[in-house]
Amino acid sequence: DVQMTQSPSSLSASVGDRVTITCRASHRIDNFLNWYQQKPGKAPRLLIYATSTLQSGVPLRFSGSDSGTDFTLTITNLQPEDAATYYCQQSYTTPRSFGQGTKVELK
Amino acid sequence: QVQLQERGAGLLKPSEALSLTCAVSSESFSGYFWTWIRQPPGKGLEWIGEIEHRGNTNYNPSLRDRLTISLDTSRSLFSLNLNSVTAADTGVYYCAREGWLQLEADSWGQGILVTVSS
Numbered sequence: 123d124v125q126m127t128q129s130p131s132s133l134s135a136s137v138g139d140r141v142t143i144t145c146r147a148s149h150r151i152d153n154f155l156n157w158y159q160q161k162p163g164k165a166p167r168l169l170i171y172a173t174s175t176l177q178s179g180v181p182l183r184f185s186g187s188d189s190g191t192d193f194t195l196t197i198t199n200l201q202p203e204d205a206a207t208y209y210c211q212q213s214y215t216t217p218r219s220f221g222q223g224t225k226v227e228l229k
Numbered sequence: 230q231v232q233l234q235e236r237g238a239g240l241l242k243p244s245e246a247l248s249l250t251c252a253v254s255s256e257s258f259s260g261y262f263w264t265w266i267r268q269p270p271g272k273g274l275e276w277i278g279e280i281e282h283r284g285n286t287n288y289n290p291s292l293r294d295r296l297t298i299s300l301d302t303s304r305s306l307f308s309l310n311l312n313s314v315t316a317a318d319t320g321v322y323y324c325a326r327e328g329w330l331q332l333e334a335d336s337w338g339q340g341i342l343v344t345v346s347s
Contacts, residue, residue, distance in 0.1 A: 123290070154331060154332065156331070156333045156334070158274075158334070164339075165323055165337040165338065165339055165340050166274065166323075166334070166337060167337070168333055168334060168335045171328070171331050171333035171335070172331045172333070177333075177335065209273065209274055211274075211276075211333075211334075213327070213331060213332035213333060216276075216278075216279075216287040216288075216289070217276050217278075217287075217288075217289040217290065217291075218264075218276045218279075218332060219276060220273055220274040220275070220276065221273075222273050223273045223274075
């Protein structure tokens with residue numbers, strides 16, 4: 123199985139800040155890396171797929187990139203509505219494993 | 230815009246079978262995978278398994294011995310059956326649609342809480 127190691131587990135930032143969340147895959151996953159946002163009591167929402175492709179309707183302040191088996195979600199100009207938990211997921215192989223999640227809080 | 234809705238029993242006793250359905254609105258099953266994902270209370274997401282429109286399935290090895298996912302295209306729904314549940318199976322169960330090429334879960338149901346308790 124591919125293990126996804128996500129960091130940090132939580133962070134606190136201010137409105138307008140730039141936030142970076144990292145996910146590392148234990149094995150090669152090519153560009154099959156997705157990012158989701160989940161707010162309390164809600165289903166996850168797809169933000170980015172194929173490492174860097176923004177899902178329709180997602181604000182442009184969200185972006186994704188990679189460097190080998192390390193993948194990054196960046197939120198520029200953090201907004202109050204971005205307070206949520208973010209998960210990475212590899213969809214290269216089954217089981218399509220998730221990272222442990224990163225909780226983003228606003229200062 | 231596809232909509233998905235989970236239905237099923239919310240309270241089970243240990244050793245019983247968990248049975249959920251996901252109703253899919255206004256959508257052909259072709260060209261997608263259809264998946265189940267769960268989330269224990271206060272914890273992260275766990276991928277359970279998926280089925281594609283021809284009925285081929287992929288399961289999480291940790292659940293394979295107890296798991297069946299099936300598809301009923303005539304009724305526009307797919308189902309999850311998990312046998313011999315324990316308290317560790319408690320959580321919110323989501324159904325979702327996965328894209329054919331990148332397998333990203335692009336549409337989700339609202340989720341259904343399943344509690345296993347004696």
